Amino acid sequence: MGAFFGVNGKKLQRQYKDYLSDFKQWDQLKHAKDWLIFPQNMGKRLSIDEVALSQGELYTVVTNKKAKGKAGAIVAIIEGTKANKVIAHLNKIPLEKRRQVKEITLDMAPNMKLIAKTCFIKATQVIDRFHVQKLASEALQEIRIKYRWIAIDQENEAILTAKSKHKEYSPELLLTGETRKQLLARSRYSLYKSKEKWTQKQAVRAKVLFEQYPEIEKAYKLSQELKAFFNTKNGKAIALTKLAQWYDKVEKSGFKSFSTIMNTIRLNYQRIINYFDSRSTNASAESFNAKIKAFRAQFRGVKNVEFFLFRLTNIFA
Template sequence: METSPVTCRTLETFYHIDSHSFEKQYKESISGFRTWEQSEHAEEWLLFPENIGPRLAIDESSLSNGELYTFITNRDRHTGEGCLVAVVSGTKSEDVIQVPRQMDEDVRESMEEVTLGLSGAMRKIVSVAFPKARRVIDRFHIQKLACDAVQEIRVAHRWDALQESNDGMEECRHTGKTYAPFRFPNGDTRPELLTRSRYLLFKSADKWTERQKERAKILFEEYPDIRLAYSLSHSLRMIFSKNTIKDAARLSMARWYNKVDDSGLKQFNVIAATFYEHYDEILNFYNNRSSNAAAESFNAKIKLFRANLHGVADRKSFLFRIAKIYGYPH
């Protein structure tokens, strides 16, 4: 039996679902958004005390237009169902502290460990909200400071090389000569050498390609301060990579601190000061080799979710969806 064109059009209309209409129906009728028990205060804070665990992570993330929220997650849930403990608008410690303090004091004092970054506000939040928990500053934040110091030195030399190149071209223009820049044996000009060395300075030497090895050899011969900075950064990475005990790590870090002091590199003074300020919390990494990777992973999921929705048009609705996925059992 043949289907008439009219029937086909009718079926097409029947099965066609307008995405905007479906999204509205989901929000208004299907999802439970309108009867959400945390709706009244959702844009300011959310709390899921049933998701608490002995090991937490705290970090900040942007939802839209640079507006930061503080997220507290249960590390043992591995960014999965029921990992979300609290969400608070902003990063001001006085505001954030009030949300976890709504939980029973006995529960908060039973926390064993909280991983966090270098933020002073996060440190204060943890010390007040979870006073008996061991604070562990994420080692990757420390390593990033070292990498940033290396790159700062490289970039400063790059600007000098670009200025030198521009001066050479200007001089040739005035004298009517053809500008021919100096090139190293690998074919790089000086600005190119400094630009193309960026990524190799993030890697261990044993992971360099043959071309990177050649470029690094030239770079370190031309710029001993970059070689020294790279050596300090790599040494710090190795301290964290070794499967050692806390006391041995303490000695290794003290030696590293002395190397920084002897180097005279002002870019590493910030890291040395950070070590001095957070010494014990950095060393707490060696108790369980804990990191804030769970918080970083959760932030990545938030960013991906935000990208898939092409931004956050309705903040409360967005937070509701996060709560449904990570705050409540499925």
Template sequence: MDTTPVNCKSLGKYFCLNGKLLEEQYFSHLSDFTSWNQLDHAEDHIVFPENIGEHITIDETSLSQGELYTIVTNKAAKGQKGALIAMIKGTESEKVRSILVRKIPHHARRKVEEVTLDMAANMEQIVRKTFTRATLVTDRFHVQKLAYDAVQQMRIAYRWEAIDLENKEIELARELGKTFVANRLENGDTHKQLLARSRYLLFKNKSKWSPSQIWRAELLFKYYPELSKAYDLAQKLGHIYHTVKDKGVAYLNLARWYDQVEKAGFKSFNTVSRTIQNHYQTILNFFERRSTNAAAESFNAKIKAFRSQFRGVKNVSFFLYRLSKIYA
């Protein structure tokens, strides 16, 4: 079933009607918005306990002007009708927990067997105190992103050094009354350009590099060998996620990876390894069913597309009403 939203103005244009008037009529008369049973608290929270399932996700999303909402969804609905369990204004754990506990019966919350989430401490607290029987699974993509961000942090630091060196060479040439000519590498890049243009290849596996990216990577790792080591560490972490299907094996492989990180001595990667160690149990839970938070990220994308379709959120309650009609 296609759940792509269509606004009244587009519908009016298609049927040669006044779109603005149609929207006003829908708001006031055609819809049951004014008698909606969640209208009095919609801007603060909407909850649909009937949509609870065994495998759910929890995440945060922004509606407008940076206003954050905690969103809980049912994986089994696959982003269609019945997916939305709750949207609660804010991310403060005690507030969100109290609303979920009050609105969703105890027996329904005990049905939840697994919750996927990111590494935010507030989300973990919400889940542990609300869905007490559930297994927590830290999303693999958030863990891998930490490693990729560590590599990019090193690349950016090298790039600032290259920019600083080039500025000094320009100033020196000016003092000597000479024309500055940038030193170019074999592929025509300067060091500054090489580091800037290598951003995307550092996110990809070597097997997916284009010919120009292979050449650029060879030069990058030749002049910045520490980046090569950092790239390999990030790829090895990804390889564990891609290939390991047993929790015990994953534990051993991650332990070996920690050892490699310590030997490398990269400050940014030490931060990554400490973060993983602090969440190791929920990270290892991934290898039981290989569950991810992709459903939550996909649902967030749907909300953003919905918001874009209606050119922003002018009336939060009405926006959530329309959202609930499609996804709740």
């Protein structure tokens, strides 16, 4: 913008920060890098999550769902994720306001659980369904990657064998016209989707993949059934029945990674099941985090954390 008007860009930015904006008069400037709270933005339904502002440094962000990622969304931004520090700053919000919070969505991190329990004592905790589903997707991808490494090793051995016999290596092509290595690599995105969302090519590739690797098909079905559990429309009782059935299938599958997910769900099942009360997710927090990242990219990173937070809160707080 500065170059368009024949003005030095860095000088314009400096002038804006020091004189044109109210940054130097900001009432939260002294502690902005450590904590920011906006009690006026409290609501009955909150989300809590972490986000990296600069160079991987994490901040804990509490947002009001009612604001839908717009003005009034930010309740608090606190440097770090240590529970005792976050709790100390959130407790600066009057207890009366914190007691009015009815629900808070979060991930399965123990520190987030402790923060929510301590600061919002009357709020029902709801673990975000997408964090649970993500674990299943990662377990599925882990199995796919295992077979891909096997395919790469087999191809390398075949090439070396061909060279030792002074022959030209000719790879085995499957019905899709791909090698096993290619099939496993190109199936990545298909495995994230339900069958109904596959394109025609993805459906053909999946058919070949499942024929060649039945274990991947079994893991894919487990991942999709966990998704179906959250899509149950008949409340907690039916959901618990479906979850018990899923547990049984996981135990029979013998997949270590899925057994780990099953145990994680067992340890957090009450807060996961709370999802069926109002079907709340942490999507608003994830969306807000995406906005922060986009805001950061627009200004090519964060050179001055305090000024970045000043501009961010001017828009969203």
